[in-house]
Amino acid sequence: MSLSWDDENRPIDLHVHTTASDGDTSPAACVDEAKRLGLAAIGITDHDTVAGNAEAEARGREVGVEVVPGVEVSVQHERLTVHILGYFPEPGVAELEAVLAALREHREERNPRILRRLAEVGCPVTPDELAAEAAGGVAGRPHIAAVMIRKGYVGNLQEAFDRYLAKGAAAYVERGKPAPDLGIRALLAARAVPVLAHPAALGARSESDAEALVAALKEMGLRGIEAYYHAYSPGQVAACLGLARRHGLLVTGGTDYHGSRKPEVQMGRGSGGTHVPYRVLAELKKARERL
Numbered sequence: 001m002s003l004s005w006d007d008e009n010r011p012i013d014l015h016v017h018t019t020a021s022d023g024d025t026s027p028a029a030c031v032d033e034a035k036r037l038g039l040a041a042i043g044i045t046d047h048d049t050v051a052g053n054a055e056a057e058a059r060g061r062e063v064g065v066e067v068v069p070g071v072e073v074s075v076q077h078e079r080l081t082v083h084i085l086g087y088f089p090e091p092g093v094a095e096l097e098a099v100l101a102a103l104r105e106h107r108e109e110r111n112p113r114i115l116r117r118l119a120e121v122g123c124p125v126t127p128d129e130l131a132a133e134a135a136g137g138v139a140g141r142p143h144i145a146a147v148m149i150r151k152g153y154v155g156n157l158q159e160a161f162d163r164y165l166a167k168g169a170a171a172y173v174e175r176g177k178p179a180p181d182l183g184i185r186a187l188l189a190a191r192a193v194p195v196l197a198h199p200a201a202l203g204a205r206s207e208s209d210a211e212a213l214v215a216a217l218k219e220m221g222l223r224g225i226e227a228y229y230h231a232y233s234p235g236q237v238a239a240c241l242g243l244a245r246r247h248g249l250l251v252t253g254g255t256d257y258h259g260s261r262k263p264e265v266q267m268g269r270g271s272g273g274t275h276v277p278y279r280v281l282a283e284l285k286k287a288r289e290r291l
Contacts, residue, residue, distance in 0.1 A: 008278055008282070009277040009278065009279070010039075010041075010278040011038065011040065011275035011276065011278075012039055012040050012043075012277070012280065012281050013034065013039055013042045013043070013254045013257065013267050013268040013276060014041075014042070014045070014068060014085075014254040014280070014281065015043060015045050015072075015197070015226065015229075015252075015254025015256045016030055016034075016042045016044055016045060016267065017045065017046055017047070017072075017257060017259075018030050018044060018046055018052040018056070018137075019052070019136075019137045020046045020051040020052030020138070021046035021047040021052075021137055022046075022047060022137070022140050022142040022143060023046070023257070023261065024259040026052075026055070027044060027052035027053070027059065028056065028059040030042065030044070030056060030259075030267070031060050031063060031065050031067060032063065034065045034267060034268065035065050037266075037267060037268050039267065040065070040066060041065065041066035041068060041278065042056075042060075042066075042067060042068070042267070042268075043068035043069075043070045043085075043254060044056045044068070044070055045070040045071060046071060046138070047071075047072050047103075047140065048072070048100050048104050049100060049104065049137075049138050050070075050071050050100070053069035053070070053091075066281075068087055068281065069088060070087045070088070070089070070192070071085070071086045071089060071096075071187075071192070072084070072085050072086075073086060073099065073183045073186075073187065074183075075177055075178050075179060075180040075182070075183040075184075076177040076178070076179065076180075077179075077180050077213060077216070080213070081177065081202075082213070083196075084180070084183050084184060084187065084194050084196060084197065084217075085194070085195040085196075085197045086193065086194055087192055087193045087284055087288065088191065088192055088288045089187065089190040089191070089192035090190045090191050090192075093186075093191075095185070095186045095190070096186040096187060096189060096190040098186070099178055099182065099183060099186040102176075102178065103177065103178070106175040106176040106177070107138060107139065107140055108139070109175070109176075110174075111127075111130060111140075112127065114141070114171050114172075114173050115127065115130070115144070117170065118148075121164070121170050121171065123148060123151075123153040123164065125144055125147045125151070129147045130147060133147050141161070141165045142258070142261050144160075145157050145160035145161065148160050148164070157262070180216070180217055180220055181220040181221075184217070184221045185220070187221075188221050188291065191288070191291045193223050193224065193291065194221060194224070195222070195223060195224035195226055195252050196217060196222060196226060197226050197256075198226055198229050199214070199225055199226065199243065200229070200232060200236045200239065207239075210243065211243065214247050214249070215247060218247050218248075218249065222249065223250060224251060224252050224284070224287065225240055225243055225244045225247075225249050225252070226240070226251075226252050226253060226254065227240035227244055227252070227253060228251070228252070228253025228254070228270060228274070229253065229254070229256065229270065230254075230255035230257075230265050230269070230270045231270075231271060232270065233271065250283050250284060250287055251280060251283075252276075252284055253276035254276065255267055255269065255270060
């Protein structure tokens with residue numbers, strides 16, 4: 001049921017994944033879900049691809065939901081894998097396309113190695129099964145986990161990652177990722193606003209490490225922090241807002257929606273029923289105008 005909100009506080013979700021990467025809901029269906037839930041806008045932020053943006057934008061125009069085109073780029077900063085969200089990328093910019101193509105290639109090179117390790121531990125998944133699960137999207141570990149669940153090797157996604165697919169687990173294989181400056185530079189070349197995704201979930205050893213990371217990324221061109229996230233406690237939100245304030249960065253927010261692959265995550269709704277207000281998107285648009 002749609003709710004009545006004033007313009008600044010209309011609910012939005014700026015972190016949504018579709019079947020173009022590792023979500024299980026098509027770009028158009030994600031927009032339909034946003035409409036059903038009364039969201040004013042969603043951001044399409046698939047991993048390493050912008051392939052879902054056009055379909056979502058077209059559907060958004062049809063049903064009256066604002067769609068923010070985006071992408072999520074994985075980079076490596078020392079021991080940490082860092083995810084950078086890029087909002088409003090211009091299509092066809094060679095520098096960004098090259099980075100995204102390299103990331104997809106790294107995924108494709110890693111997948112057969114993961115499948116070999118799974119076979120060695122008695123959980124065989126074939127390349128054809130993985131390709132069918134990905135259905136033309138960017139195949140990755142969530143797709144492998146989905147096949148494992150269907151074949152009865154594990155009961156759910158969390159078990160698949162904990163036992164086999166997460167870092168340090170039985171079938172984990174590291175993949176190549178660009179340095180943060182390369183990823184951020186490529187986003188800026190496409191006039192995309194680079195935002196640090198879910199900073200409280202990066203695994204920084206201490207608050208000082210997180211502070212140093214944000215400072216370093218800002219030097220490289222970072223423009224914002226995802227301060228609102230579906231799993232954040234009020235204390236984590238406050239810590240992220242503090243990081244943004246101290247470093248002069250804008251704030252964004254979203255749920256990291258993946259459809260039924262993350263059944264605990266509902267689009268547009270964070271911990272305790274909180275939502276991200278439209279004024280966050282208004283500030284993001286201003287940042288885009290300044291690029």
